Amino acid sequence: MGKQVRVSGCKAVAEAVKAANVDVIASYPIRPYTGTMVELARMVAEGELDAEFVHAEGEHAQLSVVLGASAAGARVFTGSAGVGVTYAFEVYSPTSGEFHPVQCMIANRTLDPPGDFGSEHTEAMATRDQGWIMGWAASPQEAYDNTLIYYRLGEDPRVMLPQFPCQDGYFVSHISGPVELADPGQVKEFLPEFRPARALDPRRPVIMGPQCHADQGAAIELGRAEAMRNAREIIPQVYDEFARIFGRRYDPFLEEYKTDDAEVVFFGQGAHTVPARLAADRLRAQGLKVGVVQLRFMRPFPTDAVAERLARFKVVGIIENSNSFGSAFDAGPLTAEVHASLYYAENRPQILTFLAGLGGENIRLGAYGEMARAMHAAAQAGRVGDGAGHVGEGAGRVGGGKHVFWLGFEPLGDAGVEHVAASEDGDGGSDGEGGGW
Amino acid sequence: MALQPNLIEVTVWYRGVVEGRLARQVTNSLADAAQTEGSYVQAFDNYTDLPDRVYVPCRSYARICPEPIAEPYTYVNSNPSLVVCTDAALVKGCNVLKGIDPGGTLIVNTRRDPEFVLGLVKDLPQKARLKKVATLDAGTAHQPNTPQGGIEGSTEKAGTMRTAAALLGAIAKVTGMVSLETLTKKAPAAAEMMAHGYAFVRELANPDYDPNDTASEAAEFGRRGKVDLIVPAPLPNGSQEGHITGNYRLQRPVVDQKICTACKICWVSCPDACITMVKDDEAAAAAAAAGEADGGLDGGADGAVPAAADGGGSAATGEKVKVNLKYCKGCGICWNVCPLKCIKPVDELDFAGGVVRITYSI
Amino acid sequence: MPETIKWLGSEAPTEVRIEGYQEIKNVKDAPDVEYYVPGHRTCAGCGPALAYRLTALASGKNTIFAGPTGCMYVANTSYLCGPWAVPWIHTQITNGGAVISGIEASYKAMIRKKKYDGEFPNIICFAGDGGSADIGLQALSGCMYRGHDVLFICYDNESYANTGIQTSPMTPYGAHTTFTPPGPVVPEGKKTFPKDLLKMVAAGHPAVKYLATASIAYPVDLMNKVRKALAHKGPTFMHIHAPCPKGWAFESSKTLDIGKLAVDTGMWTLYEIVNGQVKVNYAPRRRKPVAEYVQAQGRFGHLTPEMTERLQAFVDSKLAELGLLVPIPAV
CATH class of the missing domain: 3.30.70 (Alpha-Beta Plaits)
Structure with a gap:
């Protein structure tokens, strides 16, 4: 049984990096992830963690430093946020393509624009096709656990892929919560020392990343595709091991809350799934059968689990915290992936998408209530709504009524809800504790 | 050509950088002339030979077809019916007849005679499909006096055509795929050299040609199966077997x-x-x-x-x-x-x- | 030693440590185990390939190379293989300096934490002029500044040669590249003068205690400089002149001649900066006019006498800085 502390998500990750006995760390400041690096710098300076701490000259260099270090055989850590994540973009594909299992935490932040300090998943989502394992933590404890779980998963010889453990900036990264720290014996059992089969070692020389012919390209890509499929297969085993050793059991792919009798569910990842749980409790008191499904991995995306487990609900309401301009339904990547996963399902739920929390805007409890009522109306009607909206008009009408909504900017379909203001300093309406409940 | 019997593929083997312009002059002029005569045409360089390096064996291609070309986006000519080499050492060093269409022709720029060139062909099944060999001393390629490169895909015909013109004349004479008249009309300044090539090319019917061998060599589908991006290094004082130069x-x-x-x-x-x-x-x-x-x-x-x-x-x-x-x-x-x-x-x-x-x- | 450049890092507080330098006395004394072996798709007569081979001969078995994108990546590894008998890793053209920083940090940590029981290796980034002076400059600077125990080599063939001879910041004034073709509007082709890469690295990176220029035309000097650089603890930098028959348009057999001519005309100079002190290694007895260098290469074929004079004036100013400005003897 480890020590109980109260720390932020950033600090929790630093504690996990220390527990993982990382060898090389590459830093560059950008809010809101910086807190992790500040903490790691302190740990190295005070001798708590024996690691090389490299002051990279930018995120591109951060990723390059840890790539080189991982290629040489070290366990490595870096992190970033917002525009830093996109600045390093060139290095992501070589990292996964040459199978360097580096870990790069992301504490989410908007890109420019809007460029504010708020959390939005867009920057991380932009990297989702680069062959990295990716998923979100919803609390400091999950952030701590994910750091260890992702190392274990990424360094598995059948996987050897880099990882993006994400956490919502500020919400998770800066707001403290209870965290149970592992004791060294537990970590040693769960996470063996990193010993790659092939490294840049003059005693056993290898050539890493040579050029190839066009007819070898697909064959190389196949290796990465297989590694990602392998990751999906072994994720449940890793979570079983984790539960056995640490005593905390997570559903490996989809964490469900009060779904046994639920007709409608919120579907999302990361921080926003936490107030969604509270909202579900309150809505249930009003007689609405609401549940919550929290997605653990964006990559590998658990297509089968999503198809099998969402099929039993009448309506799924996606909390989409990321833009993908001009994409299917003019929504975001999560919307596209959920729809695609359900295409072959026998019973397909109605799907509503709420573009919510963009720019890091808070989603207040009242807003969850509005969303739930919109979902409930769709469940009653057996179809998604006809409501017209001033934002994204015409969007999300393929094969039915409007089903994509910019939360706070347009009425939510047939729910009879005229206006939802999501902002905490919004102009009244359903905002605030009392409104609409 | 099983897929498109009327397609004529021409492959010009040349030395990287120093003969790039020469090869492109040949393939582009052929394509231009055939287009004038009413065919569908393409001319391009083998993309996987690029970037070209000094002396590295490279290929430039032309395709000529009376109907639209069925596979316009492939890197290679799989079954050329004409192979042109800018020097005879290419025949010695490279598999220039790979995939040659039954009844195909080989034309080589060399002072040596066709018998000598035929003697360089060691692959017997390929040799059996080769109907004609021709040689012509078209001179050495003009050494470029400006930096070469970045010109892949270029349709340049710039500069004086000498060696290329002579080779074009020889191609017209030996294969008849385009006429000397059309070639000359497109490039009047090179008419004299074209006529030279037309007149002095030496032809030889391949005695080992087997007219009953009518099946084209199947085009290779790329290697399948997972390929690793981390490979073993060669030994000290050893050599890299992956590329023999x-x-x-x-x-x-x-x-x-x-x-x-x-x-x-x-x-x-x-x-x-x-x-x-x-x-x-x-x-x-x-x-x-x-x-x-x-x-x-x-x-x-x-x-x-x-x-x-x-x-x-x-x-x-x-x-x-x-x-x-x-x-x-x-x-x-x-x-x-x-x-x-x-x-x-x-x-x-x-x-x-x-x-x-x-x-x-x- | 000219007073003017004494300030180059000479006051920096870092101590200089040199370990295990073994000088090569002459060609016959050179090591003969090849770690850059035959079998690569470089041009016949490739200057950078010779630079690689000489570097690998000098650095020996306990070496790791990082190769940013460029000719020495694409040509050497075209077919999913590579000619190095020591570990080699591809890096992006942008990040050679950062990747070797990581490799170095990894070995430091692993040796300290007893995860690696071998000797600390020579870690060399072998980057082209684009990967050093242009798109790779930031990573180079970061690496040199942080004090990693590595050697960063710029093999300079004065253009983006791999992509087909496009201008780089190291392309000389007046050179014809495919991005600087001479024409009536731009008669000189390349209009600007190149960066002084060695000086840039020397001037702004106090941790760098050893820098050297070298040329493939002076192979023993080159190999000794590689060894000296590796013997210095901390970051070191070399700038190697590597003539390119493809990009400069000369015959493949003339690669070393062009390299020598560059030194004899002052287009290239051989010197070291050791702990801030400049040491010129070779001063041609009879300086030749730049015109001779220009006439030997197709890339300068369009230059007028006035343009050649501008180039000569540029060379004279650089030589004056090194105290090498001797009169050019009459022919």
């Missing part, structure tokens, strides 16, 4: 071992590490090996052929310097830097041995 060579360095003082200037100057100094105890062994040295196909065992072995020199006793002919590109640095001028360039075609083949997929 002896077929870059037009001229071979021949060392006069009697004059050589083993000063190592050539050794230290070779970019390809193809010169090794013979240590005293190795000299005897090298002499013994000299007798059996003659390379086979596919990068065979001619890696360390002492020059004397088939250069007509004296016995290899007292040998001081070895040249790795499996990899030597014939750049000429060694014979240029030798303070005693005891390394001489000799035409690769003057040696029977040392046939090497590109080992990568072509």
Whole structure:
């Protein structure tokens, strides 16, 4: 049984990096992830963690430093946020393509624009096709656990892929919560020392990343595709091991809350799934059968689990915290992936998408209530709504009524809800504790 | 061509950089002329040969077809009915007849006769599909006087056509795929050289041609199965078997071992590490090996052929310097830097041995 | 030693540590185990390939190379293989300096934490002029500044040669590249003068205690400089002149001649900066006019006498800085 502390998500990750006995760390400041690096710098300076701490000259260099270090055989850590994540973009594909299992935490932040300090998943989502394992933590404890779980998963010889453990900036990264720290014996059992089969070692020389012919390209890509499929297969085993050793059991792919009798569910990842749980409790008191499904991995995306487990609900309401301009339904990547996963399902739920929390805007409890009522109306009607909206008009009408909504900017379909203001300093309406409940 | 019987594929083999313009002049002029005569055409360079490097064997292509070309976006001509080589050492060093269409033609720019060129073709099934061989001394390619490169996909016909014009005249005469009149009309300034090529090309009907062999060699589908991006390194003092470079060579360095003082200037100057100094105890062994040295196909065992072995020199006793002919590109640095001028360039075609083949997929 | 450049890092407080330098006395004394072996798709007569080979001969078995994108990546590894008998890793053209920083940090940590029981290796980034002076400059600077125990080599063939000879910041004034074609509007082709890369690295990176220029035409000097650089603890930098028959348009057999001519005309100079002190290694006895260098290469074929004079004036100013400005003897 480890020590109980109260720390932020950033600090929790630093504690996990220390527990993982990382060898090389590459830093560059950008809010809101910086807190992790500040903490790691302190740990190295005070001798708590024996690691090389490299002051990279930018995120591109951060990723390059840890790539080189991982290629040489070290366990490595870096992190970033917002525009830093996109600045390093060139290095992501070589990292996964040459199978360097580096870990790069992301504490989410908007890109420019809007460029504010708020959390939005867009920057991380932009990297989702680069062959990295990716998923979100919803609390400091999950952030701590994910750091260890992702190392274990990424360094598995059948996987050897880099990882993006994400956490919502500020919400998770800066707001403290209870965290149970592992004791060294537990970590040693769960996470063996990193010993790659092939490294840049003059005693056993290898050539890493040579050029190839066009007819070898697909064959190389196949290796990465297989590694990602392998990751999906072994994720449940890793979570079983984790539960056995640490005593905390997570559903490996989809964490469900009060779904046994639920007709409608919120579907999302990361921080926003936490107030969604509270909202579900309150809505249930009003007689609405609401549940919550929290997605653990964006990559590998658990297509089968999503198809099998969402099929039993009448309506799924996606909390989409990321833009993908001009994409299917003019929504975001999560919307596209959920729809695609359900295409072959026998019973397909109605799907509503709420573009919510963009720019890091808070989603207040009242807003969850509005969303739930919109979902409930769709469940009653057996179809998604006809409501017209001033934002994204015409969007999300393929094969039915409007089903994509910019939360706070347009009425939510047939729910009879005229206006939802999501902002905490919004102009009244359903905002605030009392409104609409 | 099983897929499109009326498609004529023309493959021009050339030396990277120094003959790039020449090859493109041939393929583009052919395509232009055929288009004038009413055909659908394409002209392009093999993308996987690029970026071209000095002396590396490369290919430029033309395609001519009376109907729209069915597979316009492929990197290679799988079954050429005409193969043109800008020098005969390409026939010796490369698998230039790979996939040749039954009844196909080979035209080579060389002062040597067609019989000699035919003698360089070692692959018997390919040889059986070859109907005609022709040679023409069209002169050496014009050495470029400006930096070359970044011109892949170019349709340039700029500059004076001399060698290319003569080769075009020969192509018109031997294959009739386009007429001399059309070629001349498109490039009046080159008319004289075209007429020269038309008049002086020497043709030979291949006695080993088998008219009953009518099946095209199947185009290779790329290798399948997972490929690793981390590969083992070669051994120290070893060589990289994945790319054998002896077929870059037009001229071979021949060392006069009697004059050589083993000063190592050539050794230290070779970019390809193809010169090794013979240590005293190795000299005897090298002499013994000299007798059996003659390379086979596919990068065979001619890696360390002492020059004397088939250069007509004296016995290899007292040998001081070895040249790795499996990899030597014939750049000429060694014979240029030798303070005693005891390394001489000799035409690769003057040696029977040392046939090497590109080992990568072509 | 000219007073003017004494300030180059000479006051920096870092101590200089040199370990295990073994000088090569002459060509016959050179090591003969090849770690850059035959079998690569470089041009016949490739200058950078010779630079690679000489570097690998000098650095020996306990070496790791990082190769940013460029000719020495694409040509050497075209077919999913590579000619190095020591570990080699591809890096992006942008990040050679950062990747070797990581490799170095990894070995430091692993040796300290007893995860690696071998000797600390020589870690060398072998980057082209684009990967050093242009798009790779930031990573180079970061690496040199942080004090990693590595050697960063710029093999300079004065253009983006791999992509087909496009201008780089190291392309000389007046050169014809495919991005600087001479024409009536731009008669000189390349209009600007190149960066001084060695000086840039020397001037702004106090941790760098050893820098050297070298040329493939002076192979023993080159190999010794590689060894000296590796013997210095901390970051070191070399700038190697590597003539390119493809890009400069000369015959493949003339690669070393062009390299020598560059030194004889002052287009290239051989010197070291050791702990801030400049040491010129070679001063040609009879300086040759730049016109001779220009006439030997197709890339300068369009230059007028006035343009050649501008180039000569540029060279004279650089030579004056090194105290090498001697009169050019009459022919």
